[in-house]
Amino acid sequence: GKFFGLAGLRLGFALADAPTVERLETQFGPWAVAGPALEYGIRALADLGWQDAMRASLVDASARLDALFGRFGVRVAGGTTLFRYLSLPDAGGLFSALGESGILLRHFSGRPHVLRAGLPGSEVEWRRLESALADWASRREDRSKG
Template sequence: AIAGHAAAEVDDVEALTEADLAVVVNPNNPDGRVVERERLLQLAARLRARGRLLVVDEAFMDVGPAAESLAGDVRQGGIVVLRSFGKFFGLAGVRLGFALADTLTVQRLETQLGPWAVAGPALEYGIRALGDTQWQAAMRGRLAQDAARLDKLFARFGATVAGGTTLFRYLRLPEAAGLFSALGERGILLRHFAQRPQVLRAGLPGDETEWQRLEAALADWTSLREHRTKETSP
C-alpha cells in the first residue's frame, strides 16, 4: 500500500484467486489457523496460470503441521516460501531468514535485491540450528507440553484458549481488555489488538517462577472480576 498498490486483507484464501500477489501466513498469526496444502496448491496453480505469484510466510511452520508446508512444492513455479530463525529457534537477534522458490524466481530476487550481506556468525547459527534435529524434536515436545499446561491454566480462570500454535496461545473472551490491563499491571504482557478488542495472544512462561506469577495474577483478576459482579448484582 505504501508503494501505491491496492492491498486488501481477506479471511478466505479463495478470495485471493484474482490477486496479482497473494500472501498467506501459514500458520497464521495470531489465531494459528492453518490452510491445507492442497488448497494452497490449487490457489498457486490458478495464480501461476495468470503469471501471478503466491507467497507463503511459514515463519511458524516449524511448530506447525509439516505435511501442510509448501517448502517441497516450490519447483512447480509461482510459489515463494519464507522461513525465519526468529520464532521456533529463538534467534530473532541474528536477523536471519530465507526464501525458497524455483530457480527463475530466485534469479529474479537476486537481480532485484542485489548482494545481501549476512554476517558469518549469523550463517553459522542458522546452519547449526537447521542441523540440530535432536534439539528440534526435544523443543517441539517441550512446547507442546507447555502449551497444554497454559491452556489448562487459562481455563481454570475462565479464559478459554481458542487457537494459536505451541509458541503462542490465542484467546477470545469479552473481558480481554480487562485481562490485558490486569496482567499488565503485574508486569505480565499479553498482546491486545485494537481492531479485535476481544482477542489476546499469550506467549509461554519461561520458567517455573513465571508460571507462578501468571497463576497468581490470574487468580487476582478472577477475584476482582467476581467482586465487581457482586457489587453490580441487584
Template sequence: MAAVDHGGSLGRARALFPQAPEPFVDLSTGINPHSYPLFDLPATALTRLPERERIDELSAIAAGAYGAPSPANIAGAPGTQILLPRVCMLARPGRALVLGPTYAEHARAARIAGHEVEEATDFEALRAADLAIVVNPNNPDGRMIARRDLLELASHMKAKGGFLVVDEAFMDVGPPEESVAGDAERGGLVVLRSFGKFFGLAGVRLGFALAEKATVARLAAGFGPWAVSGPALEYGIRALSDTSWQRDMRARLTGEAARLDSLFARHDVEVRSGTPLYRYMEFPEAGRLFRALGRAGILLRHFEDRPHALRAGLPGSEEEWRRLEAALAGWKGAQ
C-alpha cells in the first residue's frame, strides 16, 4: 500500500547525483513550467472558512471549463490524488483492471479501496472488470483511447453495476474532442481532471471529479463542506476563467514540445510519443542517458520497471534549455 516513487523529488535527485551542479533542472514531472501568474490573495482566503457561494462559483466555472453537463456534475477536492481511493470505493470490492503501463497511483488507490488489482495492456480486457481505470492521455507515453470506445465501455460497466474511471489529468493539452467530461451524466463513468498540471500550480492542490449528479453528491458528502481551501478557490476561479491565457499557453507548449523533440533528435535520441507537457522515449541506452544528464543536474523521469523508457518535461527558461543542450552534447561518451 506504500506510495511508489514519482517524479519531482529533488531530495531523491540529490541522493542519486550528490555531485551534480545545482539548481537541478527538473524535467521529471509533467507539470507546466510556465505557471499561471501568481497574484495577491484576499486575506479572507486564509482567515475565514470558504463561503458556500464561492464554492458554487468554482463549480460553475470548472463545469464550463471542462464541459461538464452542469455544476451538479462536478465535485472539487484538494487534488485528484485524494480523489482516487474515494472514487475507487464507488464500486463494490471486486476486480479492478488498470490499462497500463501507466501512473502507479491508480492501482494503489484501487487496492486501498479493497479491490483485487491487475494491469491490463489490452483495452478490450477492461470489460471483465468491476472497476476499470484508463488514463487518457496516458502518463507517461501519451496513448489516447477514442471517446466512442470509452463511452461504450462506460455503458457496459453501468449495466453490470461497475464504474469506468477516466483520468484526464493531461486532457487540457490533449484533443478536446476525445474528452468524456461532457458525458458525465450517462452513469457508470467518473472523470478526473487535475488543475495543477496544466496551470503549473501543483502546490495549490486542486482537482475535480465529474460524474452523474447522484455520484457527485455522494462524493461531495464524504468530503464535507470545505473540501477546497480558500487559496485554491481563488486560484481555481481566476485561472479556469482565463480562456485567453489557456489558449496562448496551449500554443506555447505545443511549440516547446516540438523544440524539445528537435533537440533530442540532434543528439540521436528519438522521441516516440507524449503530450505537449511531456515527451516519451524508449531505447536501450535510456538508463545511460538518465545518469549522464543527472550528473549534469538535469533530472528526467526514469522507470524502474521499464529501464528502457524515459519521460522528459519541458525546460522552464532559456538557461535551462542551454544546460540541457550542453548536457546532451556529451552524453554519448558518458557511462
C-alpha cells in the first residue's frame, strides 16, 4: 500500500497453496474487499513501468535523505527506501524540534535513541526539513557552547 501511495486502501491478498489458503480463511474469515479497491489494486500491480520508475525514484530519494541527515550529524542506521532509521543520543530532542516545525517522525518508546523518518513528498517539504534540521543543529551547537 505505501509503495503505491494507497496506504489507506483496504486491500489485501495472498498467493498460496490450497492448505495455506484454508488456514488463512480459518484464521481470518471472509474479508470483503470493495470493488473500487480491487480495481485500484489490479491497475497498480499491472503498471510495471510505474513500479520500476518508483523504485528508482525511491532509491534516489532515500540517498538524498541520508545525505541531508548526515550533513547535520544524524546517523542513518538503516531502513528501507520508504523509511530511514536514525540513531542518535538526542533522538527525543530531534523528535521534538522537528515536531515543532510540523515534521513528524516515529519515536520508539522501547528504543529512545531511535527515530524513523519517511521521505518528504515535495521540494517544499525537503526545504522545510532542511531548515528544521539546521535550526535544531544550531540550537544543539549553542547548548554545547554554553
